[in-house]
Amino acid sequence: MSTQAAIVGVGWAGFRPVTPEASYKELMYEAAEAAYADAGFDPRTDVDSFVTVAEDFHEGTSIFDEYVPDQLGAAGRPVHTITGDGLHGLAAAVMQILTGRFRIVVVEGHSKASNILTLPEITAYAMDPVLNRPLGAHPLALAGLEASRYLHETGTSRAHCAAVAAKNRRNALRHPSAAYGADVSAEQVLAAETVASPLGRLEISEPADGAIVMVLAAAEAARTLSAHPIWVRGVGWATDSPTLESRQWARALYAERAAAMAYRMAGIAAPADAIQFAEVDDTYAYKELQHLEALGLCQAAQAGPMTADGATQPGGRLPVNVSGGSLGGGHLLEAAGLARALEVVLQLRGQAGARQLHHITTGLAQSWRGVPTASGAVAVLSASPDGRTT
Amino acid sequence: MSTRRVAVVGAGMTRFVRRALETPKELAWQAARMALDSCGLTLADVDAVCIGSAPEAFDGVHMKGEYLADGSGAWGKPVMRSYVGGGTGVFLGAHGWYHVASGLFDVVLVVAEEKMSSYVPHPQAAFLTIFDHTTERPLGPNLLWIFALEMNRYMHTYGISKRDIAQVAVKNKRNAADHPAALLGDASITVDDVLNSEVLAWPVQRLDVSPVSDGAVAVVMASERAAQRITDRPVWVQGVGWNLDTAYWTNRDLAYPEYVERAARMAYDMAGVREPRKEIHIVEPYDPFDYKECHHLEGLLLADRGKAPELVAHGVTLRHGSMPSCPSGGLLGVGNPIAAAGLMKIAEVFWQLRGEAGARQVPGRPERGLAQAWGDLMQVGTVVILGTQKPA
Numbered sequence: 001m002s003t004q005a006a007i008v009g010v011g012w013a014g015f016r017p018v019t020p021e022a023s024y025k026e027l028m029y030e031a032a033e034a035a036y037a038d039a040g041f042d043p044r045t046d047v048d049s050f051v052t053v054a055e056d057f058h059e060g061t062s063i064f065d066e067y068v069p070d071q072l073g074a075a076g077r078p079v080h081t082i083t084g085d086g087l088h089g090l091a092a093a094v095m096q097i098l099t100g101r102f103r104i105v106v107v108e109g110h111s112k113a114s115n116i117l118t119l120p121e122i123t124a125y126a127m128d129p130v131l132n133r134p135l136g137a138h139p140l141a142l143a144g145l146e147a148s149r150y151l152h153e154t155g156t157s158r159a160h161c162a163a164v165a166a167k168n169r170r171n172a173l174r175h176p177s178a179a180y181g182a183d184v185s186a187e188q189v190l191a192a193e194t195v196a197s198p199l200g201r202l203e204i205s206e207p208a209d210g211a212i213v214m215v216l217a218a219a220e221a222a223r224t225l226s227a228h229p230i231w232v233r234g235v236g237w238a239t240d241s242p243t244l245e246s247r248q249w250a251r252a253l254y255a256e257r258a259a260a261m262a263y264r265m266a267g268i269a270a271p272a273d274a275i276q277f278a279e280v281d282d283t284y285a286y287k288e289l290q291h292l293e294a295l296g297l298c299q300a301a302q303a304g305p306m307t308a309d310g311a312t313q314p315g316g317r318l319p320v321n322v323s324g325g326s327l328g329g330g331h332l333l334e335a336a337g338l339a340r341a342l343e344v345v346l347q348l349r350g351q352a353g354a355r356q357l358h359h360i361t362t363g364l365a366q367s368w369r370g371v372p373t374a375s376g377a378v379a380v381l382s383a384s385p386d387g388r389t390t
Numbered sequence: 391m392s393t394r395r396v397a398v399v400g401a402g403m404t405r406f407v408r409r410a411l412e413t414p415k416e417l418a419w420q421a422a423r424m425a426l427d428s429c430g431l432t433l434a435d436v437d438a439v440c441i442g443s444a445p446e447a448f449d450g451v452h453m454k455g456e457y458l459a460d461g462s463g464a465w466g467k468p469v470m471r472s473y474v475g476g477g478t479g480v481f482l483g484a485h486g487w488y489h490v491a492s493g494l495f496d497v498v499l500v501v502a503e504e505k506m507s508s509y510v511p512h513p514q515a516a517f518l519t520i521f522d523h524t525t526e527r528p529l530g531p532n533l534l535w536i537f538a539l540e541m542n543r544y545m546h547t548y549g550i551s552k553r554d555i556a557q558v559a560v561k562n563k564r565n566a567a568d569h570p571a572a573l574l575g576d577a578s579i580t581v582d583d584v585l586n587s588e589v590l591a592w593p594v595q596r597l598d599v600s601p602v603s604d605g606a607v608a609v610v611m612a613s614e615r616a617a618q619r620i621t622d623r624p625v626w627v628q629g630v631g632w633n634l635d636t637a638y639w640t641n642r643d644l645a646y647p648e649y650v651e652r653a654a655r656m657a658y659d660m661a662g663v664r665e666p667r668k669e670i671h672i673v674e675p676y677d678p679f680d681y682k683e684c685h686h687l688e689g690l691l692l693a694d695r696g697k698a699p700e701l702v703a704h705g706v707t708l709r710h711g712s713m714p715s716c717p718s719g720g721l722l723g724v725g726n727p728i729a730a731a732g733l734m735k736i737a738e739v740f741w742q743l744r745g746e747a748g749a750r751q752v753p754g755r756p757e758r759g760l761a762q763a764w765g766d767l768m769q770v771g772t773v774v775i776l777g778t779q780k781p782a
Binding site: 055056057060061062063065066067068069070074075076077078079080081082083084088091092094095096098099100101122123125126128129130236237238239240241242243253257258261265369373375 | 392393394413444445446447449450451452453454455456457458459460464465466467468469470471472473474475481485487488489491492493494516517519520522523631632633634635636637638648649652653656660765766767769770
């Protein structure tokens with residue numbers, strides 16, 4: 001069952017800090033056109049269902065699915081929104097295919113963050129309106145609190161976090177679509193101004209504009225449509241408590257649960273052996289470390305030291321965020337998880353250009369919904385249905 | 391590959407009220423608790439949670455699905471919120487269905503919550519933000535205006551009178567008098583009451599429209615194996631369908647909802663329904679306005695185009711008629727907390743097919759019912775068909 005859906009087409013537009021020349025509709029159209037060309041079909045006749053991910057307050061429009069079908073070639077077809085991350089949308093598409101009643105499903109995610117004049121204020125509207133919002137905390141203050149707790153409980157140092165930020169921004173220099181590539185050192189990251197203690201300016205991802213479209217197909221159609229289908233072997237998603245007062249602050253419990261679900265579906269018992277590279281959420285530098293531990297890709301409290309040793313560099317034992325992640329590529333709001341999955345697909349297809357990894361068959365993509373949530377998703381992708389060398 | 395069978399095994403709903411004192415989380419919790427209690431389950435039995443809620447602009451809460459997660463029983467679980475505007479509540483039936491039919495989950499808790507009263511002075515103003523930011527918002531439109539356009543077009547195309555349509559409001563508000571959770575049930579309302587009510591945007595008058603409401607509804611959906619363990623009277627999901635038309639609603643002929651027909655055909659095809667007028671025994675079409683029930687009965691192929699008002703005039707869609715429509719009282723009578731109102735329609739079909747609808751029970755042991763919702767810019771149709779017979 002776990003090998004019945006595969007990604008057969010990908011397309012993207014961006015990613016750039018601002019895109020004054022294109023509307024969100026034009027970004028979506030550009031990504032969709034590329035994905036359909038990649039998959040080699042006509043969306044108006046060959047797609048059974050479309051899933052889009054969006055949040056109204058990011059769009060500045062209520063009921064955003066209204067404005068989705070036209071530029072996707074989806075008017076008059078089954079289309080619905082998941083108000084989640086792109087990996088939630090991917091999981092919804094996988095579920096539809098696994099029912100046996102959908103042959104081809106398209107997933108779309110996008111960010112027009114540059115249209116949002118007051119992103120921190122919008123994010124603050126996600127806090128509980130009765131208990132938390134009146135306190136007036138800036139969203140980054142919550143991230144700072146969580147970072148403090150994570151560093152305290154695991155003994156991770158700020159230098160470890162700085163190593164993540166430097167690695168990802170440098171990785172992004174080899175990604176032509178990344179928005180924030182920079183040749184910075186860990187020392188420079190540590191020297192940057194503190195924004196919300198202990199988070200420094202360069203440990204916080206900046207938003208970017210872009211759109212990503214993926215085409216998923218059931219096994220038989222996937223083999224017909226693509227010479228290199230990328231198999232979705234497992235998906236998982238979960239939330240810890242949305243209430244700030246009653247959640248795990250040091251551990252990313254949502255990522256632990258989501259990963260356990262995805263590994264179970266993929267038949268993976270020893271993830272640290274099975275996962276050869278990972279694209280994980282790095283909205284803030286410490287999140288990459290916290291997530292690697294939650295995903296079972298290293299021992300508890302070891303992600304920092306492992307990063308300092310270079311194990312997560314592109315040439316290391318477990319390359320992490322070779323794409324540059326959100327720190328280097330830009331944070332794509334609801335499309336952030338699709339950006340992680342996109343890189344895994346390109347790497348597994350051997351289409352990652354200057355940043356191509358070698359001898360890989362299985363990778364993992366993971367997302368987090370950002371402050372103030374404790375919610376995220378995981379996808380395990382392989383170049384072959386069982387994850388073995390093809 | 392055969393599709394895994396999915397059943398509805400429990401349902402619960404809060405009262406629909408004008409202004410709930412509970413927070414959105416608390417409303418969701420109440421409905422979820424009732425749904426679980428109705429089938430003897432606890433949260434420990436729930437594998438995943440599906441949430442539905444319409445615009446965050448009502449509550450002023452960003453990422454409303456995340457906010458609602460713990461109230462909806464999703465703490466520590468996989469949870470997703472799906473969203474197609476006013477179509478959300480019935481779409482949730484499809485969303486829960488594909489969670490279970492995928493084989494990934496055996497028991498899924500489906501929760502719809504809406505709290506419109508947080509928006510002051512009136513949530514109608516929030517609807518300004520559903521319009522195109524460039525071409526429409528500068529005109530200052532609201533929903534009543536565009537539905538007035540649609541109602542006019544429908545009446546004009548087929549020569550239908552206001553009196554014909556008002557009978558739908560009377561039927562539904564009378565039906566709702568028997569619903570313990572209803573906001574606007576009225577056993578003695580007359581057509582003249584509707585025709586004499588305040589004009590909001592001609593031809594729409596106050597009693598042609600469903601009220602702004604707060605409330606929550608939840609249902610429990612289960613795989614065949616789990617359903618048979620939970621209950622000896624599962625109600626099976628026989629078909630689901632959804633369809634989203636272009637955003638350019640001004641380019642559509644508003645007399646007929648093509649998108650509803652396409653959603654219905656998708657669901658009928660899955661359910662193996664060839665002659666819907668014979669095979670659908672009860673129907674809960676979306677009725678935020680009285681003319682919409684007529685519009686939707688036609689889109690569902692349950693009435694000829696322009697002829698749906700005759701069904702109510704001839705008694706066909708009354709609770710004791712041959713095809714009861716909105717036996718619950720619908721949005722016009724029970725209330726319209728948007729996503730919750732849609733899921734209420736699925737819950738009503740569930741209760742009717744189980745013979746548990748109390749004073750609202752339709753006679754004749756119905757075996758198959760249909761719930762439908764609609765939303766966005768007169769643009770989306772969502773359909774769920776439930777039945778007592780196990781799907782092939």
